[in-house]
Amino acid sequence: MEVAKEKKIEMLRSMLLTRRFEETLTELCKNEGKIPGMMILCTGQEAVGSGVCAALSPEDVIISNHRSHNHLLTKGADPRAIMAEIYGKSTGCNKGKSGTLHLAVPEVNAPCTTTVVGGGLPIAVGVAFSQQYKKEKAVTVCFFGDGAADEGSFHESLNLASLWSLPIVFVCENNLYAGAQRYEEHTRVKDIADRASAYAMPGEIVDGNDVLAVYEAARTARERAIAGNGPTLIECKTYRCRGHGESDHQLYQPKDEIAAWQEKCPIPRLSDEVFALGLITAEELSALEAEIGAVVQEAVRFAEESPYPKPEEALEDVFV
Amino acid sequence: MAKMTMVQAINLALKQEMEKDDNVVVLGEDVGVDGGVFRVTEGLFEQFGENRVMDTPLAEAGIIGFSIGMALYGLKPVCEIQFSGFTYLGFHQLESHAARLRGRSAGRFTVPMVLRAPYGGGVRALEHHSESREAYFAHTPGLKMVIPSSPRNARALLVSAIRDPDPVVYFEPKALYRAFREEVPEDEETMELGRSRIAREGKDITLISYGAMLHETMQAASALHQKQGIEAEVIDLMTIAPLDDALFIESARKTGRVVVIHEAPRSFGPGAEVAVRLVEKSFLYLEAPIRRVTGFDLVIPLFQREKAYLPGVDRIVRAVRETLDF
Ligand SMILES: Cc1ncc(C[n+]2csc(CCOP(=O)(O)OP(=O)(O)O)c2C)c(N)n1
Numbered sequence: 245m246e247v248a249k250e251k252k253i254e255m256l257r258s259m260l261l262t263r264r265f266e267e268t269l270t271e272l273c274k275n276e277g278k279i280p281g282m283m284i285l286c287t288g289q290e291a292v293g294s295g296v297c298a299a300l301s302p303e304d305v306i307i308s309n310h311r312s313h314n315h316l317l318t319k320g321a322d323p324r325a326i327m328a329e330i331y332g333k334s335t336g337c338n339k340g341k342s343g344t345l346h347l348a349v350p351e352v353n354a355p356c357t358t359t360v361v362g363g364g365l366p367i368a369v370g371v372a373f374s375q376q377y378k379k380e381k382a383v384t385v386c387f388f389g390d391g392a393a394d395e396g397s398f399h400e401s402l403n404l405a406s407l408w409s410l411p412i413v414f415v416c417e418n419n420l421y422a423g424a425q426r427y428e429e430h431t432r433v434k435d436i437a438d439r440a441s442a443y444a445m446p447g448e449i450v451d452g453n454d455v456l457a458v459y460e461a462a463r464t465a466r467e468r469a470i471a472g473n474g475p476t477l478i479e480c481k482t483y484r485c486r487g488h489g490e491s492d493h494q495l496y497q498p499k500d501e502i503a504a505w506q507e508k509c510p511i512p513r514l515s516d517e518v519f520a521l522g523l524i525t526a527e528e529l530s531a532l533e534a535e536i537g538a539v540v541q542e543a544v545r546f547a548e549e550s551p552y553p554k555p556e557e558a559l560e561d562v563f564v
Numbered sequence: 565m566a567k568m569t570m571v572q573a574i575n576l577a578l579k580q581e582m583e584k585d586d587n588v589v590v591l592g593e594d595v596g597v598d599g600g601v602f603r604v605t606e607g608l609f610e611q612f613g614e615n616r617v618m619d620t621p622l623a624e625a626g627i628i629g630f631s632i633g634m635a636l637y638g639l640k641p642v643c644e645i646q647f648s649g650f651t652y653l654g655f656h657q658l659e660s661h662a663a664r665l666r667g668r669s670a671g672r673f674t675v676p677m678v679l680r681a682p683y684g685g686g687v688r689a690l691e692h693h694s695e696s697r698e699a700y701f702a703h704t705p706g707l708k709m710v711i712p713s714s715p716r717n718a719r720a721l722l723v724s725a726i727r728d729p730d731p732v733v734y735f736e737p738k739a740l741y742r743a744f745r746e747e748v749p750e751d752e753e754t755m756e757l758g759r760s761r762i763a764r765e766g767k768d769i770t771l772i773s774y775g776a777m778l779h780e781t782m783q784a785a786s787a788l789h790q791k792q793g794i795e796a797e798v799i800d801l802m803t804i805a806p807l808d809d810a811l812f813i814e815s816a817r818k819t820g821r822v823v824v825i826h827e828a829p830r831s832f833g834p835g836a837e838v839a840v841r842l843v844e845k846s847f848l849y850l851e852a853p854i855r856r857v858t859g860f861d862l863v864i865p866l867f868q869r870e871k872a873y874l875p876g877v878d879r880i881v882r883a884v885r886e887t888l889d890f
Binding site: 280281282332340341342343344345346359360361362363391392394395396397422423424425429430431496552553555558559562564 | 594598623692693867
């Protein structure tokens with residue numbers, strides 16, 4: 245099916261926004277003390293979140309993992325609130341209490357990102373159960389990595405989602421690495437998608453650097469789920485172009501491998517296409533880039549100028 | 565003797581035990597080729613090969629469960645969980661099996677495994693990467709819970725933990741990993757589990773701590789001495805369970821005043837157990853209520869407020885003053 249021009253531009257925009265946002269984070273990390281701790285980026289994998297979320301409606305829920313910035317921004321989270329949270333400021337989406345690994349944006353139905361690998365899968369199944377129980381026209385998407393597919397929770401979750409025909413889409417971002425382990429070093433199955441058959445659900449393999457292919461797969465899976473036909477496992481084949489986190493020197497990733505995948509970057513792939521089709525002019529593209537640059541700059545300004553939470557704020561939103 | 569960081573000292577313990585005993589194996593996520601997130605297992609893969617230093621997939625319940633099986637049938641596994649905040653995924657294996665199989669098999673089996681994990685705050689990491697939940701493990705009958713406080717005792721305690729017939733949870737205070745160096749003898753050194761030590765002698769008040777907080781406590785003790793001439797006795801628990809209460813009870817009987825310091829949350833924390841033991845066994849010697857300086861009953865906050873959460877010298881000094889002035 246032909247994808248509408250607006251959709252394509254929307255996906256291009258969200259990939260560009262994520263890239264700009266994360267490039268800025270890399271710069272900020274180098275600035276000692278500004279953002280301590282871990283910085284886990286999705287450079288090169290933007291097509292996954294951007295393609296999947298473009299197929300969702302605002303009511304659909306996403307559960308994300310440690311590599312969440314793109315999922316959240318594309319689902320519509322305010323870049324200012326995300327940036328402020330990463331800075332640990334009280335205007336952040338978690339009021340500066342969680343930082344980059346546990347961003348939660350309930351307003352856009354992204355209630356939980358978790359750094360506990362595999363931790364989100366059963367939670368997503370529970371959300372999908374609620375949606376089914378309440379007869380909502382909505383689905384749940386769970387994003388996770390190839391490494392997470394080795395955790396017990398992956399198997400428990402797929403089994404149950406299938407047993408109860410829940411409206412859920414499992415999106416595995418197979419970026420070829422889990423920490424310092426290459427894919428073949430942690431599992432024998434060639435494709436994570438193969439595991440779907442063990443739970444009697446479709447397992448789709450998608451070129452995770454082709455945002456339109458990801459979008460199509462997600463749309464089909466969503467329709468299937470909404471129609472009451474149960475879950476789908478989508479495996480997006482992609483690549484982690486940077487280290488596990490920004491302090492990882494990537495010594496175990498072959499340089500030519502990185503270079504080859506950089507060639508397959510999903511962003512020029514889409515922008516070249518829309519450009520060739522005449523859907524966007526060179527001026528419009530640079531205007532889009534400029535607009536995104538301004539959005540990110542504003543997010544940084546907002547975060548920098550916001551205060552840290554006061555010590556007593558630690559006692560808010562909890563019971564002690 | 566070489567001066568070593570805690571990371572190097574733990575590495576030495578693993579290396580020497582593996583050289584001495586073929587049954588000692590190491591497993592965990594990225595412990596092999598990569599040498600571990602904190603480089604604790606560096607060089608082991610090169611020296612001992614993939615049959616004894618195993619990179620596992622992401623599978624904490626598996627890692628802990630596999631270790632139990634290995635331990636039941638003749639091996640001495642030392643498994644690493646990347647951060648203590650990820651041990652919960654395998655908690656059922658520890659609690660339901662590792663801790664219980666000795667009793668359940670009427671003593672015919674024991675589970676000689678060690679679970680190592682970096683734990684605790686002070687490195688400006690995020691939640692799950694900074695927490696201090698030793699009480700879960702100390703509360704579980706059948707598990708030993710060890711937390712070293714220096715390179716030298718880290719090495720000796722780990723050697724003893726590996727040789728111990730029972731499951732030992734060994735938490736490494738990551739704030740101390742590279743905080744300072746200490747002489748560590750090349751020759752074998754062990755340290756009995758379940759024994760505390762006097763880290764500083766004194767007669768006016770007893771301060772009980774362990775792990776990274778021992779160092780805040782020692783600093784507080786020397787500040788109190790320099791500024792006010794107070795002689796605090798500091799006790800380093802080193803093993804949280806089974807808890808050695810003999811030494812601190814003796815000390816409390818001498819000083820009559822006690823403050824317990826830990827970074828774990830306050831309620832139901834190790835300090836509560838220590839305090840009750842003191843009440844049970846030295847009530848008539850106490851001159852003041854026992855005080856606790858601890859983390860709060862919260863998830864450890866992000867970097868900007870971590871210092872407010874962790875016990876520091878000021879909070880310890882204040883608690884000591886209040887106890888002395890009671
Ligand atoms: C339960 C658990 N174990 C270990 C870790 C440490 N850790 C964080 S991300 C990661 C690798 C995850 O790999 P994958 O699921 O493939 O996702 P990717 O990082 O490649 O996006 C590891 C080992 C963790 N956060 N949670």
